[in-house]
Amino acid sequence: MSTLAELRATVATLHAELTRYNLVSWTAGNVSARVPGEDLMVIKPSGVSYDDLGPDTMVVTDLHGELVEGALAPSSDTAAHAYVYRHMPEVGGVAHTHSPYATAWAARGEPIPCVLTMIADEFGGDIPVGPFALIGDDSIGRGIVETLRDSRSPAVLMAGHGPFTVGKDARAAVKAAVMLEDVARTVHFAHQLGTPHVIDKAHVDRLYARYQNVYGQ
Numbered sequence: 209m210s211t212l213a214e215l216r217a218t219v220a221t222l223h224a225e226l227t228r229y230n231l232v233s234w235t236a237g238n239v240s241a242r243v244p245g246e247d248l249m250v251i252k253p254s255g256v257s258y259d260d261l262g263p264d265t266m267v268v269t270d271l272h273g274e275l276v277e278g279a280l281a282p283s284s285d286t287a288a289h290a291y292v293y294r295h296m297p298e299v300g301g302v303a304h305t306h307s308p309y310a311t312a313w314a315a316r317g318e319p320i321p322c323v324l325t326m327i328a329d330e331f332g333g334d335i336p337v338g339p340f341a342l343i344g345d346d347s348i349g350r351g352i353v354e355t356l357r358d359s360r361s362p363a364v365l366m367a368g369h370g371p372f373t374v375g376k377d378a379r380a381a382v383k384a385a386v387m388l389e390d391v392a393r394t395v396h397f398a399h400q401l402g403t404p405h406v407i408d409k410a411h412v413d414r415l416y417a418r419y420q421n422v423y424g425q
């Protein structure tokens with residue numbers, strides 16, 4: 209299989225993770241992958257039911273969101289994904305959801321504080337809030353990139369909207385979206401019970417370095 213065919217299959221399969229973890233409702237949410245070595249990306253089509261997503265329904269666009277291959281119109285968030293790929297060469301995948309707990313933090317415009325080792329591991333500190341931005345131009349993409357540049361976090365909570373996550377590939381971006389919702393829920397519960405304790409910066413740095421470099425197989 210060509211790289212493009214593999215990426216279409218991978219991106220289609222990863223959309224099933226969004227429904228499996230209850231991160232999306234109806235047709236909201238989207239995942240994309242950069243095509244290595246090309247100024248192209250594979251992304252979900254706009255407004256198609258999750259049950260109808262397969263390798264053949266995925267669309268290919270250039271990094272300005274112009275359709276290159278596919279019968280359907282690309283996701284309405286394509287411009288934001290494309291902006292991220294143009295400005296963050298290290299990013300190979302982007303995911304966007306309105307997962308309820310993470311989006312509740314976004315609605316309040318409040319960063320998720322680094323109060324759990326899991327947040328230090330995966331996000332390297334507080335999970336930041338990005339600006340409120342309207343769909344239709346580069347505003348969302350610019351807000352994502354400007355916020356993530358100042359942070360080790362692969363997730364940004366766009367104010368009044370919801371999370372965008374990035375990764376070295378699409379799977380890593382989806383993993384960050386799943387982990388984000390998990391910690392957003394737990395820290396929300398902790399807030400109901402009192403004031404969670406913020407982890408020391410030195411400990412956060414050690415946890416992050418270990419998890420990013422040593423953890424796993």
Ligand SMILES: [Zn+2]
Pocket residue numbers: 237304305306369370
């Ligand atoms: Zn959205």
